[in-house]
Amino acid sequence: MIFFDPLEQEERAQTYRLFAYLFLDIPDTDLIQEFENYSETEIKDTYEEICDDFIFLFTEGNVPNYEAFYRQELYSGIPINFYLDDIQHFYWTAGVAVDEEFDLPPDHISMELIFMSYLIQQRLIELQIEFLKRLCEWLPLFCDTLYEKAKTDFYKEVAYSLKEFVLSECEDIL
Numbered sequence: 739m740i741f742f743d744p745l746e747q748e749e750r751a752q753t754y755r756l757f758a759y760l761f762l763d764i765p766d767t768d769l770i771q772e773f774e775n776y777s778e779t780e781i782k783d784t785y786e787e788i789c790d791d792f793i794f795l796f797t798e799g800n801v802p803n804y805e806a807f808y809r810q811e812l813y814s815g816i817p818i819n820f821y822l823d824d825i826q827h828f829y830w831t832a833g834v835a836v837d838e839e840f841d842l843p844p845d846h847i848s849m850e851l852i853f854m855s856y857l858i859q860q861r862l863i864e865l866q867i868e869f870l871k872r873l874c875e876w877l878p879l880f881c882d883t884l885y886e887k888a889k890t891d892f893y894k895e896v897a898y899s900l901k902e903f904v905l906s907e908c909e910d911i912l
Contacts, residue, residue, distance in 0.1 A: 750907070751858040757900050758851035761803055762842075764792045770892065777899045783890040791890040801884050805845035808876040825850070828872075832857060832865055847880065867911055874908040877901070 756776060759769055767785060774781050783791075795801045802808070806822060825844045829836055834856065842849050850873065857866045881901035888894045 747858055751855040753903060754851045754855035754858065758848040758855065760896055761796065762848040764789050773896065777895055779895055781892045781895070783892045787890050788892050791888060791893050794889060795884065795887060795893060801887050803847040803880065804843065805850060805876050808879045811879065812876065828865065828869055829853065832860070832862055870907055870911055873904055877904050
């Protein structure tokens with residue numbers, strides 16, 4: 739089982755961090771290269787095209803990158819604050835305090851992926867399983883939306899790879 743292999747644990751944590759950083763800000767060329775290595779694909783988009791696509795997708799809000807948005811699509815009628823309180827509860831349970839000066843809300847995809855990396859590194863197996871269940875519910879919908887709206891092959895590949903990774907995790911763990 740993957741929880742007991744330290745090398746697999748570190749690889750999983752690194753993969754979650756890689757994806758988190760891809761949604762945090764416009765990726766630099768080193769991060770794009772790291773993703774190319776991970777996905778074993780050659781990105782043919784120019785750096786400018788990738789930057790423009792990030793702005794179009796996330797800065798301009800064409801692809802919401804917040805869990806609450808997708809949860810409301812799945813379970814209409816439940817207030818956003820319910821989801822935010824619920825995610826905050828996970829952070830508190832793991833002993834993580836989100837700095838109020840941090841610009842991202844607790845349900846931002848980057849926050850959640852970094853948190854999953856933290857759970858893996860801390861070997862908090864029960865919380866990993868519970869949090870992964872949560873990711874498995876909404877992340878595929880996010881990835882499908884990203885794939886549909888991305889203008890570059892880079893972000894289409896990011897969407898495909900993230901969805902495959904998380905679904906594989908779900909199969910392995912759940």
